[in-house]
Amino acid sequence: MIARFIEPLERHALLDELKNSRDRLLVQMGLNTGLRVGSLLSLRWKQLVWDGTPVPAIEVPRRNLKGGKGRHKKSVSSHRLVVNETLRRFIMEHMQAEFGGKPPPPEAWVFASRKRWPGVISRQHAHAILTAAAARAGLAPGVAPHSLRRSFAGDLYELGGHCLLKVQVALAHSSPEVTAMYLRPEQDAVDDLIRGLPFHTQAAASIASESEALSCISGV
Known part of the structure; x- marks a missing residue:
């Protein structure tokens, strides 16, 4: 099933079903940066926080982006995304829940696994978190990690005056044709x-x- 756009009211219902700060941050990070799940799970605290305060922008190195390790990796550049106020608040919430008033270890995973410490949760685990929460919230099928990226694209398209090129840059796509696929309407x-x-x-x-x-x- 193709991951679908998540409507604003559905997002509130989804977040209400996520009871820990890590999972809420995962959803908000996807909705507010549009990063693919693999890039989200690659994040370490040093990329989000500096001197106990959320950074103004997240830098994702080329190796943690799609195509950044293959033979065509030279065509992929590192990606920078600004941290908005919503995302800043959820970063602070998770940092407080995990470390209290102390700064997080720079090399620690943001989305750490509680079962395979000091590892990170898997893509399958991230998928299970979202689909289970969507089911509990009574949402229609099709909510998956990639839905967060698609929702980010749709929001930017509306807020940016239907400018496809702005969305293309935000998603780090190679062409506007690829971006247009993210904006296809539901049947x-x-x-x-x-x-x-x-x-x-x-x-x-x-x-x-x-x-x-x-x-x-x-x-x-």
Whole structure:
């Protein structure tokens, strides 16, 4: 199943079902940076916090981005994403929950596993966290880690005046055509749009008027 866009109200319901700060930060990080799950799970505290305070922007090295380790890695650049106020708040929440008033160890994983310390949670675990929370919240199927990236893209597209190039830069895509795939509408939304087309009733009225006119002409 293709990961779908998560509506704003659905996001609140999803977050309400996540009871620990790590999992809430995972969702907020995806919604507010658009990073792929592999890049999210690669993050260490030194990338998020400096001197006990969230950094103004996150730097993700090329090796932790899609294609950053393959034979075409030279075509991939490191990626910088600003930390907004929402993300800053959730970073602080998780840091406080994990370390109290102390600064986090710079090399520690942000999304650390509680079962394989000092390891990081797996992609499968991240997927299970989101799908389970979505099910508890009663959300429609299709919510997965990639939904966070798709939702980020959709939000930026709306806020940026439907500028595809801005979204392309934010997602670090190689072309706007790739970005456009993230913005494809859900089938239900297309169906609703078609159902709401105004010219159906107008056309029917016009056809009826023309029929009446022809009847009058025929009767003359």
